[in-house]
Amino acid sequence: MIGADASSIAAAVKAGRTTAQAVIRRTLDRIAAADGALNAFTAVFALEALEAASRLDDQISRGEPVGPLAGAPFAVKNLFDVEGVVTLAGSKIRRSAAPAAQDASLVARLRAAGAILVGTLNMDEFAYGFVTENAHYGATRNPHDLGRIAGGSSGGSAAAVAAGLTPLALGSDTNGSVRVPAGLCGVYGLKPTAGRLSLEGVFPFVDSLDHAGVFARTVADLALAYQVLIDPPARTEAEPTLRAAVLQGWFTQGASTEVLAALDAVGAALDADAGLELAGAEAARSAAFCLSAYEGARLHMADIRARPQDFDPAVRDRLLAGALLPDAVAEQARRFQPAFQHEAARLLQRYDILLAPVVPCTAPRIGEASMLIDGQEVSVRKNLGAYTQPLSYIGLPVLAAPVNRPGKLPIGVQIIAAPGREDRLFAAAARLEARGVIAAHAPEDIRHDA
Amino acid sequence: MNLIDASEFVRLEPEALDAYFHEKAAEIGLTVADAYRPAVLETLAALQTHAAILQARLVDVALSPARITPP
Numbered sequence: 423m424i425g426a427d428a429s430s431i432a433a434a435v436k437a438g439r440t441t442a443q444a445v446i447r448r449t450l451d452r453i454a455a456a457d458g459a460l461n462a463f464t465a466v467f468a469l470e471a472l473e474a475a476s477r478l479d480d481q482i483s484r485g486e487p488v489g490p491l492a493g494a495p496f497a498v499k500n501l502f503d504v505e506g507v508v509t510l511a512g513s514k515i516r517r518s519a520a521p522a523a524q525d526a527s528l529v530a531r532l533r534a535a536g537a538i539l540v541g542t543l544n545m546d547e548f549a550y551g552f553v554t555e556n557a558h559y560g561a562t563r564n565p566h567d568l569g570r571i572a573g574g575s576s577g578g579s580a581a582a583v584a585a586g587l588t589p590l591a592l593g594s595d596t597n598g599s600v601r602v603p604a605g606l607c608g609v610y611g612l613k614p615t616a617g618r619l620s621l622e623g624v625f626p627f628v629d630s631l632d633h634a635g636v637f638a639r640t641v642a643d644l645a646l647a648y649q650v651l652i653d654p655p656a657r658t659e660a661e662p663t664l665r666a667a668v669l670q671g672w673f674t675q676g677a678s679t680e681v682l683a684a685l686d687a688v689g690a691a692l693d694a695d696a697g698l699e700l701a702g703a704e705a706a707r708s709a710a711f712c713l714s715a716y717e718g719a720r721l722h723m724a725d726i727r728a729r730p731q732d733f734d735p736a737v738r739d740r741l742l743a744g745a746l747l748p749d750a751v752a753e754q755a756r757r758f759q760p761a762f763q764h765e766a767a768r769l770l771q772r773y774d775i776l777l778a779p780v781v782p783c784t785a786p787r788i789g790e791a792s793m794l795i796d797g798q799e800v801s802v803r804k805n806l807g808a809y810t811q812p813l814s815y816i817g818l819p820v821l822a823a824p825v826n827r828p829g830k831l832p833i834g835v836q837i838i839a840a841p842g843r844e845d846r847l848f849a850a851a852a853r854l855e856a857r858g859v860i861a862a863h864a865p866e867d868i869r870h871d872a
Numbered sequence: 873m874n875l876i877d878a879s880e881f882v883r884l885e886p887e888a889l890d891a892y893f894h895e896k897a898a899e900i901g902l903t904v905a906d907a908y909r910p911a912v913l914e915t916l917a918a919l920q921t922h923a924a925i926l927q928a929r930l931v932d933v934a935l936s937p938a939r940i941t942p943p
Contacts, residue, residue: 705929708922715919727902735911742904743915746896750878751923754930761933804918 425586425864428494428643432536435493436482442475442493442538449495449540453587459568461560462581464500464510466541471495474538491650492536496590499576500542501549502526503623511625512545512575514558515725515732526623528592528634528651535650540588543578547734549594549627550718550741551575552602552806553786557734561788564607565865566831570785573603573806576635580607583637584832586864590647591637596627597710598780598810600635601822605780605834608824609862610644610851611637615841616817619651628717630756631710631814639862641851644821648844657842660849666694666775669838672703673778673809678795681779684825684833689777691859692850698776700769706762706812709755713815715744716752736803763816770840775850778813780822780834781806813838821847823854826861835860882924889917 426434434440450468457463481488498504501511503522510516525533533539544562546554554577555561562577564570565585572581576593580603583591593600595613604611612635619634626632636651638644649655668689674682689696719726719741726733726741733741769776786793786802793802813820813836821837821844839846854860876892884892893913897904904912 702929702933705926708925711922712919712926715915723900730903730905730908735908739908739911739915742902742908742912743919745900745902746893746912746916747919747923748876748878748881750876751881751919751926754878754923754926758926758930758933761930 426589427640428491428537428589428638429646431494431589432490432492435478436488438482442478443472445493446471446475446495446538446540449588453540456585456587459563460565460581460585461562462543462578462585462587463497463541464544464559464578465507467539471538471540478536478538489534489536490646491532494537494590495540495588496532496537496592497541497543497579497582497588498529498539498592499545499579499594501545501594501625502529502592504529504539504542507542509625511549512547512556512559515729522623524623527620529623531651537590543576543582543591545578546575547737548718548722549575549596549599550714550737552598552803554578554603555788557736563788564785566608567785569787570831571606571788573606573785575599576637577603579637580604580609580611583607583609583639584862584865589639589643593635593637594624594627595633595635595814596631597714597814598807600637601780601810601820601834601836602806604637604822605824606785606832608832608834609637609639610641610824611635611822612644612648612847613814613820614648614652614844615819618819618844626721628714630717631713633814633817641848641855645848657845660845661774664692664774664846664850665772666692666777666850667698667769667773668694668696669698669700669776669778670696671699672812673700676795676798676800676805676808677779677782680784681782681833684827685777685779685835688825688835688854688859691854691857692775692777694777695773698769700812701765702762703812705758706815707808709758710811710815712747712751713755715740716747716755719744719747759816762812766816766818767840774839774843774846776838778809778836778838780809780836782808784831784833809836817841819844819847821851823851823860824862826858828863878923878927882920882927884920886917889913889920
């Protein structure tokens with residue numbers, strides 16, 4: 423069952439074809455074998471997971487009802503509170519914080535549905551980054567090429583799911599931190615409409631832009647997890663025909679030819695119109711950039727005054743600069759939101775689904791400051807969020823889907839809908855998956871000596 | 873300096889941005905070690921560029937009043 427999807431695991435456990443304990447033992451074995459190379463996990467809760475599995479097996483043997491994710495292993499980005507565990511948020515600074523008194527709301531919901539928590543996952547410090555090259559906990563490696571980044575900031579979450587260590591993982595997305603690693607690791611990542619998933623017990627980054635999200639290897643698992651995570655239940659009846667369009671302009675500027683080809687393939691499969699522009703996308707991205715630095719700095723002001731040396735240098739520099747940003751710039755960044763929402767709403771009245779790349783390129787190499795995109799040298803850290811930031815800035819629901827490219831480095835496409843219309847995201851993704859246009863592939867055997 | 877408006881900020885030339893950096897850091901009680909200063913200043917300059925892009929768009933929006941009201 424290792425590498426199996428959550429739905430299949432739950433069905434097998436409920437039917438008595440396997441036990442939750444057997445699933446968890448094999449999951450722990452797989453993590454032990456593979457995570458030395460990947461560095462996706464920051465903690466593994468072996469004993470607790472086996473105890474939870476034993477309790478679930480007892481429930482099943484007594485004929486008691488169990489949840490829709492019975493026995494499915496999951497892990498969480500280490501900014502989600504887990505009762506009794508210190509929420510590190512990828513930092514050294516929080517090592518001395520008190521352990522969480524209770525689970526984050528989304529962790530509790532997954533556990534209540536029968537899923538079993540096996541560990542916490544690596545991330546960029548305080549979720550401020552797109553690379554998961556963490557100065558304190560090391561880089562998380564991409565399961566498809568261990569010399570490359572997994573993306574960030576939820577890099578551990580994407581890598582764990584892509585490598586088949588867990589079928590589900592939780593992450594967070596402020597500027598693209600679910601979608602970027604999902605795209606680079608070749609898995610599905612959902613960032614629902616702003617406010618649809620609870621942030622209770624999630625360490626914040628930018629209050630006005632933070633979203634929770636989830637990773638999976640199939641559309642069905644992603645939809646099942648979303649139904650478990652959301653309250654009240656989501657609408658599930660998308661229209662039989664979806665009107666789709668491919669975003670160009672800002673959303674294809676600087677993209678490599680293979681990214682553009684992958685986007686075209688997805689657009690063609692949905693009979694999408696081409697050539698659509700979302701006016702103001704560049705300014706929206708800039709607004710998100712400024713807001714993140716400004717709000718992030720204010721959240722951490724006491725520590726950047728008192729102990730700047732304890733931050734990851736890449737994060738420290740941005741927080742210090744953000745602290746120096748005039749209040750008036752942040753006010754302008756907030757003021758632009760309604761105007762940009764209006765632009766997006768105009769397009770989403772004409773189209774049910776919009777499509778855009780996740781990132782301009784395949785996964786860059788670990789440690790690389792710049793990368794070549796079609797012969798042009800550009801900064802890695804500055805460019806990975808270019809296509810994701812405008813969309814989270816206005817809270818649109820987005821599903822990052824892996825384009826079907828077996829044997830090649832993953833490329834992801836963003837499927838975008840109007841606020842509250844996650845049903846359209848799932849409908850479009852299910853159609854693309856059924857036609858073989860998108861698919862999450864198991865990576866080649868992970869080298870354990872890397 | 874805290875009340876510098878966005879238009880003034882985006883127009884600061886490199887030397888003036890450097891002066892702003894020092895004054896603002898002193899005003900908010902932030903010590904920026906010499907070792908960090910070049911990277912922080914570079915990041916502040918990048919934020920200045922983003923602020924300029926945003927401000928230019930806001931001017932466009934202001935010239936199209938119909939666009940600032942959400943549907």
